[in-house]
Amino acid sequence: MFTLCKFSLEINLLIDKIRGVVENALISIGVIFQEEDYLKKKSLYFLLCIVLLTNIGYVANADETIGNSEPKTSDISSSVEDKIFYSTGGSEYEPSTFSENLIVGQTGQIRRPKDSPLKDTIYSFDMKVSDPSILSFDEAGNWKALKPGKTQVLFGLSNGDSHKKELKQLGLDNLKMIVNEVAVFVDVTVSDIPHFTGFVAEGLSRNLVVGQTGQLKRPADHYLAQTEYSFNITVSDSSILSFDEKGQWQALKPGEVTVHYSLSDISKNQAFADELNRLGLTSKWVVQEVAMEPFKVTILENIAPMYRLYNPNSGEHFYTSTVSERNNLRKIGWRDEGIGWQAPTNGAEVYRLYNPNAGDHHYTTSVGERDYLVKVGWKYEGVNWYSGGDKPVYRVYNPNAKKAGSHHYTLSASECDYLVKLGWRDEGIGWYAAE
Numbered sequence: 001m002f003t004l005c006k007f008s009l010e011i012n013l014l015i016d017k018i019r020g021v022v023e024n025a026l027i028s029i030g031v032i033f034q035e036e037d038y039l040k041k042k043s044l045y046f047l048l049c050i051v052l053l054t055n056i057g058y059v060a061n062a063d064e065t066i067g068n069s070e071p072k073t074s075d076i077s078s079s080v081e082d083k084i085f086y087s088t089g090g091s092e093y094e095p096s097t098f099s100e101n102l103i104v105g106q107t108g109q110i111r112r113p114k115d116s117p118l119k120d121t122i123y124s125f126d127m128k129v130s131d132p133s134i135l136s137f138d139e140a141g142n143w144k145a146l147k148p149g150k151t152q153v154l155f156g157l158s159n160g161d162s163h164k165k166e167l168k169q170l171g172l173d174n175l176k177m178i179v180n181e182v183a184v185f186v187d188v189t190v191s192d193i194p195h196f197t198g199f200v201a202e203g204l205s206r207n208l209v210v211g212q213t214g215q216l217k218r219p220a221d222h223y224l225a226q227t228e229y230s231f232n233i234t235v236s237d238s239s240i241l242s243f244d245e246k247g248q249w250q251a252l253k254p255g256e257v258t259v260h261y262s263l264s265d266i267s268k269n270q271a272f273a274d275e276l277n278r279l280g281l282t283s284k285w286v287v288q289e290v291a292m293e294p295f296k297v298t299i300l301e302n303i304a305p306m307y308r309l310y311n312p313n314s315g316e317h318f319y320t321s322t323v324s325e326r327n328n329l330r331k332i333g334w335r336d337e338g339i340g341w342q343a344p345t346n347g348a349e350v351y352r353l354y355n356p357n358a359g360d361h362h363y364t365t366s367v368g369e370r371d372y373l374v375k376v377g378w379k380y381e382g383v384n385w386y387s388g389g390d391k392p393v394y395r396v397y398n399p400n401a402k403k404a405g406s407h408h409y410t411l412s413a414s415e416c417d418y419l420v421k422l423g424w425r426d427e428g429i430g431w432y433a434a435e
Contacts, residue, residue: 085117085177090126090155091184092116096278102135102145102190103282110141117177120170123163126156134190145190153186194223195286198263201231201247206295208241208251209345210302216247216261226279229272233261240299245271251299260294263287301342303434306385308340314404316360321385340393341411341433347388350431353378360404365431387431395430396420 098110110125112118127137131151137143139162157179167173203217216231224230228246235241240255266273266283276283307326309318311334319340320326330336343350351370353362355378362378364370365387374380387393394416396408400423409430410416420426 085175087116087118087177087179090157091186093125093155096280098143099280100186100188102188102280103284104145104147104190104193105284106145106280106282108143108280110137110143117172117175121163121166121172123160123166124158126158126160128154128156130154135188148190148192150187150189153188155184155186193284193286194282195288196223197289198287199261199289201261203247204249204259204297206297208297208299210251210253210299211346212251212302214249216243216249223281223285227272227275227281229269229275230264231261232264232269233259235259241297254299254301256296256298258294259297301434302345303342304345304385305339306341306343306433308337309334310337311335311404314359315401316404317408318361319363319384319409340409341391342389342435343385344388344434345386347386348431349383350385350387352381352384354381355379355404358403358406360406362407363409363430387433389432389434391433391435392429393431393433395427396424397427398424 092113094111094113097108109122110127112121112124118124122140125137125141127141127143129135129137129151130153131149134147134149134151135143135145135153137153139160164173167175200219200222201216202219203214215228216233218225218227218230231247233243233247235243236258237255240253241249241251241257241259243249264272266276273283304321306319306321307323309320309326309329310316311318313333317337318329318334321343326336348365350363350365351367353364353370353373354360355362357377362373363384370380391411393409393411394413396410396416396419398406398408398419407427408419408424411433416426
């Protein structure tokens with residue numbers, strides 16, 4: 001979009017004086033714009049600006065009370081008759097009522113912004129299209145995209161009889177406006193009817209955990225990417241996995257369900273129809289495949305197994321929720337002692353630290369303890385799992401350990417008691433496990 005020329009004027013006093021000049025120039029532009037002659041276009045734009053500026057200068061000299069000073073606050077009353085409104089001119093419109101990218105068959109009516117004094121008018125636009133076989137407008141701003149192609153649209157302010165009549169009917173015949181743009185050109189592209197696959201979606205994994213949420217959406221490059229109501233979704237057991245009309249889902253309890261989704265029928269889904277209208281999308285499309293085969297979704301408990309390993313050389317017990325880390329340690333000689341406990345997937349953070357001097361790991365929920373160990377040389381390795389649930393994990397300390405293996409953590413109260421009998425110190429509950 002580019003502006004031919006910018007200036008300020010009071011429409012109801014100046015429009016009649018410059019109307020002839022602007023009309024003649026725009027007619028010429030309409031002819032030139034159908035040719036592919038760049039130099040002619042540029043020359044015409046330059047000449048038009050000169051003519052407009054010359055005309056404005058003449059009018060200003062003829063009536064020095066207009067255009068030479070901004071209106072003072074004291075001159076503006078609360079009534080429409082006395083208040084001066086400021087406008088960007090012909091290009092000022094409600095974005096949801098017109099787009100620079102259209103689809104063949106799309107229709108609509110361009111309207112003024114909701115905060116404009118002309119918001120209730122329909123004849124205030126003076127629209128000129130360089131190729132009306134691609135895009136058409138009528139006097140009331142109703143438009144229709146007719147065929148694929150690119151064209152230019154000149155947005156202007158109307159001074160026609162229909163607009164004058166509606167201003168009078170709306171009580172706006174004495175409306176005063178300061179306009180910064182009389183007319184602007186907009187490049188509009190009309191594309192062919194969209195083709196797409198109806199069931200394409202993203203945002204739903206085949207494996208979920210209880211409490212997980214998300215939304216089924218169209219891919220970013222899909223024609224319906226901005227929509228939320230385009231899916232028709234069915235699920236075999238909504239007590240396990242639920243969906244709302246926007247495709248938002250929630251995993252409620254463990255189990256397996258069958259999910260099937262397809263393109264929603266706009267004749268039966270008013271929310272989808274309203275959404276298409278609001279986004280300026282046509283409902284005239286070609287769908288290659290409407291629905292997909294049903295698929296299974298498994299919802300797991302929101303817990304993760306904590307694997308316990310033992311190093312026979314150092315005497316250290318190690319804990320991890322990562323299968324690959326467990327497998328690597330087994331390959332280099334650590335003994336796999338199975339699952340120590342089940343940790344929740346959220347809750348209080350359990351920090352993991354490593355002592356490079358002793359080759360030992362330490363785990364704690366205490367931020368203070370974590371920070372202290374970092375200060376004395378331990379390496380912080382991040383959050384390893386979470387604490388939550390009602391099963392205590394006991395922590396004991398071996399004061400005789402020279403290097404690694406000074407701390408041990410267990411879900412078993414009897415193991416904790418046995419180690420205490422052997423001389424280990426009971427340090428209470430380290431954190432809690434789900435089971």
